[in-house]
Amino acid sequence: MLKRLSTDTINTILIIGAILLVLEVVFFNGGLIFSVVFSGVFMYFGWKNYRSLWGKVLFWIGAVSVFFTILNMMAVRFLIIVGLAMLLINYYRSKDRPKKIEPVIIEDISLETESSPIMEQKLFGDQATPDHSYRWHDINIHGGFGDRIIDLSHTVLPEDEAVISIRHFIGNIHIYIPYEVEVSIHHSALLGRAAIFQYRKSKLLNQTVSYQTPDYKTNKPRVKVVTSVVSGDIEVKRV
Template identity: 55%
Template sequence: MFHRLSTDTLNWIFIIGVILFVIEIAFFHGGMIVSALFSGFFIYIGWKHFTKLWGKIFFWLGLISLVFSVLNMLAVRFLIVAAIVLFLVNYSKSKQESDIIKPSLPGPDIVNEQPTVQITPLFGHKLFGDQQTTDTVYQWRDVNIHGAFGDRTIDLSNTVLPNDTAVISIRHVLGNITIFVPYEVEVSIHHSAVFGRAHILGNHHRKLMNQSLFYQTEQYDHASSRVKIVTSQFSGDIEVKRI
């Protein structure tokens, strides 16, 4: 459906959604947004204590409340209605217009594209639950993930890093991030958090409030094998240490 829409149409839908979101905050005292944040807090507490009965109750009550809170937001209602209308309009057009498929014959002026290979990422995107590298040797692949709740642990001592810059990019909402780096590897760390603490190669920040931190080892700019770490969290701790 969306491939038929122009960029301007999608931009207008996004702009109207943002305006409704701001109206809900400004004129309805936060509306269902406060309720959604409160439900998210219940989900986080319940997940951290999910092995206990009260933790399961907190988690599922928070999840159900979050779903209803999100569906009752003005912006979400508008997006749902817009999606239904666009689906009906595009479905009607598809019935009136038949797609014409033309065979593409190779000619002397056609340049063959370079063959590519799809590689399975080291981590997949996971909204709930913990993620960590295996305790056995594994093949390194750059990490680029986002998540909502849970902890992320990456141990670089069980892999062979390339003679280049290895990249770890993590965007997370609630939870802790732990990264173990071998002593012979140079590191650059760029971390931002709304709430939390940071322990980065012996540098301790006990209280982060909407801050960004940037550290790198002395020989990082001249090293052939190095790791670039970029992380962002809403609430949680980060620990980067040698192993």
């Protein structure tokens, strides 16, 4: 998410936060420094004597006091609001432009110098597949917000079993699988819906869905899909 912002934008946010901090200390809350220093003294002596009961009490009283003092600062509230706004903007942008994964395969193994995943682990931000051919590697994705699209129509799966693992927070998962590929799916969701080929589940509430094509154990190629979302739908269809 931060990669979307220019350096000037980040600097502007930090400058505004610093100005708010100075204004609060000078004009609105002069006791802020005293409160932080007083709590810091509690934490210092508590940490120095942390093995004793009274030391633990002093330390945690000071720590809780510092936490709430910082949380009540205008500058911190401003940064929290900016962070939440950026999170929402990034989410709606990702809904308009979901990530699409179209893995492909190279014919000459000598072209590949090292084993690298199809996608890197990223919580926020856009990500696209490479613009060159590469060998198949099992997909293991940790996601935050937005839709995820896995398209297997442009790859050659391995002879044994391909694995796709997606752990996602909020957003929909779309998986496109060629007709000749057998598939086993294990999906869990705290809240959402499932549409796996002909199977439909209109409401998932902290439930798990399992689906397997009839010839999965005997025919190849085949792919094993394991997904989990906090809130979102899963769609699996043939292409």
